[in-house]
Amino acid sequence: MNQKIFVSAKEVADRAGVSRSAVSRTFTPGASVSEETRRRVMEAAEALGYHVNHLARGLMRNESGLVCLIVSEMDTPYRASLIRAISRQLQNVSKIAMLINTDRSDKSVDDALRLAISYRADASIILSGMPDKSISDLCVKSGQRLVLINRDEEREGALMINLHDREAARRAFIAFQRAGCRRLAFANSDVGTPSLMAREEGFVSAAQAAGFEVAVERFGSTRYQSGVVLAQRLLTREVRPDAIFCANDLLACGVMDTARHQFRLEIPNDLCVVGFDDIEQASWSSYELTTFAQPVDRIAEEAVSWLAKPLYDAGLSCKLSAELNWRGSVRGG
Structure with a gap:
């Protein structure tokens, strides 16, 4: 088998006579x-x-042009849209995204960061788990920059990008209250990420401040089938909720289908539902889901623009808002 031989700049120079x-x-x-x-x-x-050979050029300047995206559940609609937005922004500034698939454990993120360092990546953008502080320090010492998305623990020299999840949760409560809902519930996964828990805590806190109790159920991962189980648990309670705020849209889709097909409930007349993420499926006529839109393009812009700044630029925290998209799953929406 013939081995591929790359043409050198010297060969071009000899042929061109320059x-x-x-x-x-x-x-x-x-x-x-x-x-x-x-x-x-x-x-x-x-x-x-x-x-x-852009890689060779970059290494001569102590830059590889590589940015690692450390991701779990990359097949979910929200995560896929975020990867697409970030990779597009990186390409616009002549950076190359290297995707590392992880589980949600911190150890898998640590292993991914060590791999990124070994490939001399300029930066890593972490969408899953939380690296150990010693690994974060090693990245900084190696000249690698970190962007942490929806993580709750600050890292020196890293950019933290989070949403105003608690404020969004408060707005979800107000939407239900204005729709005349009185029996409230929150459907969450067992994943326990900072953003998911902030939505739960913010919703419960807003409701309790107004004199309402909230039935909370947690189960499984943030996927459709977990929403089915959560709906079954909530809708078979002695006091059945008339409003459910779901931690993300995939859970909400599972909740809505189960409510309609297994319990014969009408949405929004019998049950109001709000989700989070505004995935493509949320706008489908089968769901018409009222939901908070993740600002994926803005997240990508903030991450990549920070990576383009000088290395001495200190890490910081960036908070973004999720806008509520009203559709037909809440009365009065």
Whole structure:
């Protein structure tokens, strides 16, 4: 089997009859090179099949151009949309996303970060789990930058991007209250991430401050089937809720289908439902789900713009708002 041999810049220079530095300047944006030299170099590169080795160029400047995305549950709609937005933003600034699939455990994130360091990644964006502080310190010492999305513990030198989850939860309570709902419930997973728990705690706190009790159920992962189980638990209680705030849209879809098909309830007449994320399915006519939209494009912009700043720029915390999209799953919406 023939081994692929990459064409070198020197070979292009020899064929074009120019210096090696002229080839480098030709492929460097903004560099000074005559039109005749550029023409000869480009013709030679085309004939030989030459492509610039951006990785080698970057390593000469102590940059690889690689940014690791450390992700779990990448097949879920919200996570997929966030990966798409971040990778697009990275490409816009000539960075390459390297995807590392993890579970939700902190150890898997630590292992992923060590892998990122070994590949000399410029940065890692963590969407799952929380790295050990010693691993975070190792990243900083190795010149790698960290972006932590929806994590609750600060890391020195890292950018923390979170949502105003508690404020969104308070708005969900107000929506139910104005719709005339009195028997409230919160459907959550067992995952226990900071963002999910902030939504639960914010909703319960807002309701209790107004004199309402909230039935809370937690089960499984943040997926559709967990929503089915949560609906079965909540809707077979002695006091059946007339409003359920779900920690995310996949849970809400499972709750709504179970309420309608197993319990013959009408939404929103018998049961009002609010979700979180605003995944594509939320707008489908089968659901018409009232939900909070994750600002995925803004999250991606904040992460990538911070990575483009000088290394001495200190870490910071960024809080974003999730806008409520009214649809047909809440009366009066």
